[in-house]
Every structure is written in C-alpha cells, then in structure tokens.
Amino acid sequence: MDMLKITGLYKHFGDKEVLKGLDLTVPEGSIFGFIGKNGAGKTTTMKTVLGLLKADSGEIEVAGERVVYGQTATNRYIGYLPDVPEFYSFMNASEYLAFCGEITGMDRAEIAARSSELLELVGLQNEKHRIRGFSRGMKQRLGIAQALLNRPRLLICDEPTSALDPVGRKEILDILLAVRKQTTVLFSTHILSDVERICTDVALLGEGNISIEGKLSDIKTGYRRDEYTILTESRSDSEILCDTFSGITCDDQGILHFSESSHAHVEILRFICDRNISILKIERTEPTLESLFMEVIDK
Ligand SMILES: Nc1ncnc2c1ncn2[C@@H]1O[C@H](COP(=O)(O)OP(=O)(O)OP(=O)(O)O)[C@@H](O)[C@H]1O
Ligand SMILES: [Mg+2]
Structure with a gap:
C-alpha cells in the first residue's frame, strides 16, 4: 500500500511556479529521501500534504484518504517535525511531551x-x-x-539533519532507521550522503517536479x-596496464579506471593472469547518488 500519493500537484506564489505537476508515491514501510536544493519546494510540498497550504490543483492521499486543505482529518496518520521546530523553552523534555x-x-x-x-x-x-x-x-x-507521540503511520521530517554536525546527523539518522519498524518515514534533505546511508527509496525534486524516483537500489543499478x-x-604493473590498454x-x-565500453574486462583480466600481475583490489564501481543526480540535473 502507498502511505502517501501525490498526483499532479501545482502550487505558485505570486508569479513564481514552485510545483509544476509534482507526482510522488511513498510506499508503506519505506524510509523515503525527498531531495532537492534550497528553494526547490520541499517544504511547500510537505505543508500541502499536511493541509496547511492550498494547492492550485492536484490530488494528495495519505493512507488512502484524500487530503483537504484546511481540514486535519488525514493528519491523524501523520507525525510532523518542521524545519525549524519551536518549543516552550521553559519546559524540560518530559514536560514538553506530556504537554x-x-x-x-x-x-x-x-x-x-x-x-x-520515546525519550x-x-x-x-x-x-x-x-x-x-x-x-x-x-x-x-x-x-x-x-x-512520534501519537504513533503516526507516516513520519514527515523537514530537513532533520541540515543544521547538525556529523555526530548529530548520525544520531538522527540512527533514530529514523530505528523507527522504521513502527512507521513509514519521509524526510527532506539536500545531504545526499544521509540519503545513501538510510533510505530505501528516493525522489529528486528539481524544476517543480520529480526527475528521478524509486528504490535506491534500482536507481543505482539503472544508472550503473x-x-x-x-x-x-606494484606501480610498475599499473603503468604496464595503462600503456597496453588505451x-x-x-x-x-595509483588506482586504475576503465569502462567496459573501452575494453572488455575479461580481456584485461586475461592479460593480468597471463603476466602474473598481483592485484590488491578489483571492483565494479557503483554510481554515487551525487554523480547520478549531477548527471540528471545536467541533462
Ligand atoms: N509563503 C510564501 N510566499 C512566497 N513565496 C514562498 C512562500 N513559501 C515558499 N515560497 C517560495 O517557494 C519556493 C520554494 O520554497 P520551499 O520553502 O518550499 O523550498 P525548500 O525546498 O523547502 O527549500 P529549503 O531547502 O531552503 O528549505 C522558494 O522560492 C520560496 O521563496
Ligand atoms: Mg524547506
């Protein structure tokens, strides 16, 4: 089942079109990374899902129920951490949760x-x-x-790690991983390594709609x-390989790089065997999210 389904979402502010037909599907049980640079429209999308902003057009369903602007019925399924959370600072943590x-x-x-x-x-x-x-x-x-207090089925966190140092970021990511058994997690970020660390699914928001979406593993395989x-x-062996294969x-x-399009890897491996070249490592490289998104953005 889809925990969140957004279809054809449009939203403008003044003469600025922020969302231009955004489609997004968050499967139940996923940790979903919603990626986009500053001003891409991540917060706008999340606030529309919460019924806090009125879309120009489009449909949103949370747990199969339609979201209606200004009504909060579907928010009973949602736990929300805004980008800049506000607290009553005179309370301590357990007083705040009790409140x-x-x-x-x-x-x-x-x-x-x-x-x-929860504490x-x-x-x-x-x-x-x-x-x-x-x-x-x-x-x-x-x-x-x-x-998480009300045991939401969908936890939405708006850039939960952006302002934190590496230790703080890791703590938040570990918590999001740990709650996965209880709830679907959707979080926005522009930190791609955070997404690679914990997400099962990702979507990239650019130019008002989603340019890549799906299981992280499928996306990486597709772009491999x-x-x-x-x-x-020995360095001398790597020089021999460089001289032999253009x-x-x-x-x-001292790490050698080549692609299958320039030489079949079996051809190179055969050469290595024939010459008794000693290898420390050989690896088929996975694209990083960063390289992949740069490629998509550049298109
Ligand atoms: N209430 C508003 N009135 C006018 N413009 C707005 C309003 N809210 C957002 N915008 C504009 O819409 C665009 C998208 O903003 P949004 O906050 O959704 O982006 P974001 O992806 O969350 O960015 P960030 O990474 O900086 O949080 C921005 O250009 C912003 O200036
Ligand atoms: Mg934002």
Missing part, C-alpha cells in the same frame, strides 16, 4: 508510558534540563519524539555504467 500528549487527548498513563519509551529512543531519558539549554541536535531529537577500478600491488587511466592514488 503535547495532553493537547492531543492522550490519557495520563499512556503519556507516561509513551514518553519514557529512551531519542537518547534524552536522563536529560532533566530545560529545553532552553538544549543543543540543536537535542532539539531535533525531542522534535522527533514529539512527532560498467565502470571498473583496479589496484595492483582506455585505462590512472589516478593520483
């Missing part, structure tokens, strides 16, 4: 049980200080706990261009 639980109608016992479970999940179980003194990373982690790297034990290039670290 959020109360205003959404949870009973006290449920709030206590769920809060302690443990986000590593704030022993944190007694007021939110005022929290680091950015701690605030993001508390924001995720708040978004039979490129190989070889590392020989399509082989050698980089600064």
Whole structure:
C-alpha cells in the first residue's frame, strides 16, 4: 500500500511556479529521501500534504484518504517535525511531551508510558534540563519524539539533519532507521550522503517536479555504467596496464579506471593472469547518488 500519493500537484506564489505537476508515491514501510536544493519546494510540498497550504490543483492521499486543505482529518496518520521546530523553552523534555500528549487527548498513563519509551529512543531519558539549554541536535531529537507521540503511520521530517554536525546527523539518522519498524518515514534533505546511508527509496525534486524516483537500489543499478577500478600491488604493473590498454587511466592514488565500453574486462583480466600481475583490489564501481543526480540535473 502507498502511505502517501501525490498526483499532479501545482502550487505558485505570486508569479513564481514552485510545483509544476509534482507526482510522488511513498510506499508503506519505506524510509523515503525527498531531495532537492534550497528553494526547490520541499517544504511547500510537505505543508500541502499536511493541509496547511492550498494547492492550485492536484490530488494528495495519505493512507488512502484524500487530503483537504484546511481540514486535519488525514493528519491523524501523520507525525510532523518542521524545519525549524519551536518549543516552550521553559519546559524540560518530559514536560514538553506530556504537554503535547495532553493537547492531543492522550490519557495520563499512556503519556507516561509513551514518553519514557520515546525519550529512551531519542537518547534524552536522563536529560532533566530545560529545553532552553538544549543543543540543536537535542532539539531535533525531542522534535522527533514529539512527532512520534501519537504513533503516526507516516513520519514527515523537514530537513532533520541540515543544521547538525556529523555526530548529530548520525544520531538522527540512527533514530529514523530505528523507527522504521513502527512507521513509514519521509524526510527532506539536500545531504545526499544521509540519503545513501538510510533510505530505501528516493525522489529528486528539481524544476517543480520529480526527475528521478524509486528504490535506491534500482536507481543505482539503472544508472550503473560498467565502470571498473583496479589496484595492483606494484606501480610498475599499473603503468604496464595503462600503456597496453588505451582506455585505462590512472589516478593520483595509483588506482586504475576503465569502462567496459573501452575494453572488455575479461580481456584485461586475461592479460593480468597471463603476466602474473598481483592485484590488491578489483571492483565494479557503483554510481554515487551525487554523480547520478549531477548527471540528471545536467541533462
Ligand atoms: N509563503 C510564501 N510566499 C512566497 N513565496 C514562498 C512562500 N513559501 C515558499 N515560497 C517560495 O517557494 C519556493 C520554494 O520554497 P520551499 O520553502 O518550499 O523550498 P525548500 O525546498 O523547502 O527549500 P529549503 O531547502 O531552503 O528549505 C522558494 O522560492 C520560496 O521563496
Ligand atoms: Mg524547506
């Protein structure tokens, strides 16, 4: 089942067309990376899904139910962490979760049980200080706990790692991985390595619509261009290979690169065997998300 389905979404602000027929499908159980550069329209898309912004046209369904602007019915399925979360800074973490639980109608016992479970999940179980003194990373982690309070089927996080250092980013990514068993996760980002680390599915938003979408593994396979790297034990052997095969290039670290289109790899392997060349590594290289997206953007 699709947890979120967006079809033909258009949205403009003044004379600026931000979304131009955006289609997006988030499968249930996925960790979905919604990628786009600054100003691409990620936040606009998310706010429209939450019924907070009115689309010019298009359809949105959350868990099979239609989203209607200004109505919040479908938001019972959603937990949301905005790009800049706001807190009552005089509260501590458990007071804040209790407050959020109360205003959404949870009973006290449920709030206590769920809060302690979530504070443990986000590593704030022993944190007694007021939110005022929290680091950015701690605030993001508390924001995720708040978004998960009502056991949403879809967790939407708007750039949860963008303002964080590598340690803080890893903590957030680990939490998103851990909650995958409980909920589908959709998060926006422009940090491609974060997506490569945890996402099952990705979509790239550029020029108002989606230019690539699908399972990360399928996308990588689809764009694989039979490129190989070889590392020989001795530099002189790599020079021999470069001199013999015109399509082989050698980089600064002495690693050889070639593509199947210039030489069949079996031809090179046969040469290596015939000459008894000692190999440390041979690898068929996967495209990185970065190389792949640069290629798509450049088209
Ligand atoms: N309320 C608004 N009024 C006018 N223009 C807006 C409004 N909200 C967004 N925009 C414009 O729409 C475009 C998309 O904005 P949006 O915030 O959705 O992008 P984004 O992908 O979330 O970017 P970022 O990575 O910077 O968060 C931008 O050009 C922005 O200036
Ligand atoms: Mg944004």
